[in-house]
Amino acid sequence: MTSGNRTKREYPWGHDRRFNSYSSYFRQLFGARVQKVSIDAGFTCPNRDGTKGRGGCTYCNNDAFNPSYCMPSKSVTQQIEEGVTFHKWRYKEAVSYLAYFQAYSNTYASVEVMNSLYREALGYPGVVGLIIGTRPDCIDDEKLDFLQELSSKCYLAVEYGIESCYDKTLRRINRGHTFDDAEKAVRSTAARGINTGAHFIFGLPGETREEMLEQADIISGLPLTTVKFHQLQIIKGTTMEMEFRQNPHDFELFSWEEYLDFFVRFLERLSPAIVVERFTGEAPPRFLSGQGWGKKRTDQIVNLIEKRLEELDTWQGRLTSK
Ligand code: SF4
Numbered sequence: 001m002t003s004g005n006r007t008k009r010e011y012p013w014g015h016d017r018r019f020n021s022y023s024s025y026f027r028q029l030f031g032a033r034v035q036k037v038s039i040d041a042g043f044t045c046p047n048r049d050g051t052k053g054r055g056g057c058t059y060c061n062n063d064a065f066n067p068s069y070c071m072p073s074k075s076v077t078q079q080i081e082e083g084v085t086f087h088k089w090r091y092k093e094a095v096s097y098l099a100y101f102q103a104y105s106n107t108y109a110s111v112e113v114m115n116s117l118y119r120e121a122l123g124y125p126g127v128v129g130l131i132i133g134t135r136p137d138c139i140d141d142e143k144l145d146f147l148q149e150l151s152s153k154c155y156l157a158v159e160y161g162i163e164s165c166y167d168k169t170l171r172r173i174n175r176g177h178t179f180d181d182a183e184k185a186v187r188s189t190a191a192r193g194i195n196t197g198a199h200f201i202f203g204l205p206g207e208t209r210e211e212m213l214e215q216a217d218i219i220s221g222l223p224l225t226t227v228k229f230h231q232l233q234i235i236k237g238t239t240m241e242m243e244f245r246q247n248p249h250d251f252e253l254f255s256w257e258e259y260l261d262f263f264v265r266f267l268e269r270l271s272p273a274i275v276v277e278r279f280t281g282e283a284p285p286r287f288l289s290g291q292g293w294g295k296k297r298t299d300q301i302v303n304l305i306e307k308r309l310e311e312l313d314t315w316q317g318r319l320t321s322k
Contacts, residue, residue, distance in 0.1 A: 012272045013275075017306065018306060018316065019316040020273070021275070022226060022275050030128065030155075032096060034095075034128065035087045035096070035098070036131060037080050037087065037098070038083060038103075040070040040104075041103075041106065041117045043103070043106045043108050045104045046105065046108060046176070047135070047175070048104075052137065052176035055239060057174055057175055058172075058173045058174050058239040059235060067083070069082040069086060072103075076099070076124075080099060081124075084124075097128065098129045098130065098155065099122070100130075101118075101130065101132045105133075106132045107143050108135070111143060115146065118130055129157075130155070130156050132147075132158050133161070133199075134159070136161075136181045136184070136185035139158070139185050139188075141188075144188060144189060144194070156195065157194070158196055159196075159197035160182060160189075160198050163199065166215075167179055167180075169204050169206055173205075186198065195225040196223065196225050197224065197277070198222070198226075198227050198228070200215065202262070202266075203252065204232055205240075205243070205250050206250075212266075215266075216270045220271035220320060226275045226276075227276055228277045229263075229276075229280070231253075231254045233288060234288070234290060255293075256301060260304055260308055264312065264314065267316045268316070270317060272317030
């Protein structure tokens with residue numbers, strides 16, 4: 001079959017977008033649109049409370065990414081209720097929901113506490129599963145046993161903040177764990193049949209563009225179900241903002257035009273088996289130190305990347321052997 005003068009390909013992910021898209025993955029899995037509803041269940045973080053470190057990762061300000069209805073003072077049920085109302089108004093067609101435990105480290109508590117909060121979320125009408133964001137050093141066999149058991153009853157994904165495959169970067173941004181910790185967490189989670197996600201940031205200080213690109217090969221070797229990427233944004237009030245002001249030349253922030261080129265090259269090297277949830281991040285402008293990408297919105301960048309893939313007649317995984 002041809003489209004214009006171009007052959008229409010069959011991609012391994014079973015639809016004709018040029019990357020393995022998250023929304024299509026869920027449509028295939030559930031047969032309908034599924035919407036994530038974020039929750040701040042009051043978990044904390046060992047990189048803030050002194051267990052692993054104090055002050056947290058240098059770029060971290062959870063408020064910049066937390067929807068306004070997410071507050072630990074509200075119950076899980078109330079947050080889901082408000083999230084569902086918000087999304088119903090915005091996307092009329094959503095029928096099922098995934099409770100997204102997003103803020104801080106959502107396995108940083110006892111199994112009893114985790115069980116009670118997760119079950120509360122699963123008890124809400126229309127919630128078909130859980131996505132649990134956490135750190136690679138906040139998981140152990142007891143928690144994985146529990147999550148494995150829960151994942152036999154509903155959709156469940158554990159999403160690890162990894163941020164970089166390089167220990168020099170992880171030290172620099174004060175993550176408080178190594179890439180080896182991350183790899184072990186990912187492998188032991190996936191080995192139990194639990195959907196496993198990861199989050200990475202492009203543009204962290206001290207990394208060259210080539211090193212960032214080479215991470216595609218490393219990430220492709222991990223047993224990940226989904227992955228999220230975003231460009232580094234300097235968020236107000238963070239340690240990184242201070243560092244940026246003191247040494248701006250230490251940072252090579254991407255313009256959106258540079259990011260388009262970079263991301264297309266990255267996708268070509270990324271395994272086609274990994275579902276890509278996000279290409280970019282977008283902190284609300286009031287949190288941004290500096291201009292960011294001005295008026296360019298996430299959906300515009302996604303459209304531009306897809307257009308570029310089409311123009312270059314390339315796709316996710318074109319340069320991998322897997
Ligand atoms: S692990 Fe997450 S919550 Fe904790 S300091 Fe780092 S980015 Fe913030």
